[in-house]
Amino acid sequence: MADPGGRVVLVTGAGSGIGARLAGVFTSDGDTVVVADQDLDAATRTSAALPRSVACEVDVREEDQVAAMVVDLHERGLHPDLVVNNAATCSDTPFEELPLTEWRRDLDVSLTGAFLVSRALFDDLRREGGSVINVASVNAARYFGNEAYSAAKAGLVSLTRSLAVRWAPHGIRVNAVLPGTIQTPIWDERLRHDPGALDRAAAMYPLGRIGVPDDIAHAVAFLASDKATWITGVSLPVDGGLLAVGSTSFARSIEEHV
Numbered sequence: 194m195a196d197p198g199g200r201v202v203l204v205t206g207a208g209s210g211i212g213a214r215l216a217g218v219f220t221s222d223g224d225t226v227v228v229a230d231q232d233l234d235a236a237t238r239t240s241a242a243l244p245r246s247v248a249c250e251v252d253v254r255e256e257d258q259v260a261a262m263v264v265d266l267h268e269r270g271l272h273p274d275l276v277v278n279n280a281a282t283c284s285d286t287p288f289e290e291l292p293l294t295e296w297r298r299d300l301d302v303s304l305t306g307a308f309l310v311s312r313a314l315f316d317d318l319r320r321e322g323g324s325v326i327n328v329a330s331v332n333a334a335r336y337f338g339n340e341a342y343s344a345a346k347a348g349l350v351s352l353t354r355s356l357a358v359r360w361a362p363h364g365i366r367v368n369a370v371l372p373g374t375i376q377t378p379i380w381d382e383r384l385r386h387d388p389g390a391l392d393r394a395a396a397m398y399p400l401g402r403i404g405v406p407d408d409i410a411h412a413v414a415f416l417a418s419d420k421a422t423w424i425t426g427v428s429l430p431v432d433g434g435l436l437a438v439g440s441t442s443f444a445r446s447i448e449e450h451v
């Protein structure tokens with residue numbers, strides 16, 4: 194694909210859930226989207242439903258796969274201006290039984306993946322003042338269980354601050370969003386053994402509902418837009434007021450009930 198016009202946006206984990214919606218919002222805005230996912234079928238399904246998009250198979254934990262993806266994009270004439278590090282996994286195993294493989298998987302997908310993808314695209318991002326948006330979680334800021342996932346997301350918030358400062362002289366902005374509960378396939382495993390989990394969660398949110406992928410996609414689109422050119426290094430909660438409540442007992446009650 195030569196001379197795509199508009200921005201080129203790479204979204205990891207775009208085969209499903211929030212990432213797929215992000216791809217839809219960016220293509221609606223006239224951008225070209227690279228739908229990157231380790232699940233090529235899912236990426237292809239997302240891409241097939243959208244204009245100006247390409248599906249790309251990549252496991253963001255693997256340095257050689259990330260490098261190969263960048264070479265492939267360049268050969269197609271695609272130089273990303275915006276990267277959304279969105280891919281994640283979330284182990285549901287209680288901490289005391291958590292296998293090292295699951296701990297490593299959650300850290301590697303969310304945190305190491307964001308490192309590898311952002312680093313690999315540095316030269317592209319600095320060409321015309323690019324932007325990185327990291328999709329973290331409210332788990333980065335408070336106790337909600339899922340320790341491996343939460344540690345990964347807290348690391349991602351730290352990486353967001355570090356890269357924002359390091360890359361500011363290159364004109365690259367780096368921000369994060371902290372979503373609250375959004376119904377997507379990431380909840381499928383939990384809902385299989387606890388079908389009422391999301392209904393109970395909704396009652397815990399000050400705004401009275403859990404989120405939808407559009408809530409996150411529009412916040413990301415704003416941070417990536419020219420309306421946000423003086424915003425860098427922030428981690429924006431998009432959470433229906435959940436973090437504003439701020440009490441540990443409240444957080445504990447969520448873990449008990451969800």
Ligand SMILES: NC(=O)c1ccc[n+]([C@@H]2O[C@H](COP(=O)([O-])OP(=O)(O)OC[C@H]3O[C@@H](n4cnc5c(N)ncnc54)[C@H](O)[C@@H]3O)[C@@H](O)[C@H]2O)c1
Nearest residue numbers: 206208209210211231252253279280281330374375377379
């Ligand atoms: N859904 C929620 O309640 C919620 C809450 C807070 C934060 N988030 C964050 O939002 C983001 C999107 O989550 P979602 O709910 O849409 O999840 P999802 O499970 O629907 O989608 C995640 C996607 O990431 C892909 N992926 C997983 N491992 C990968 C890897 N190694 N390399 C490439 N792709 C990989 C999966 O194939 C999948 O398509 C994640 O970062 C998640 O942590 C979600």
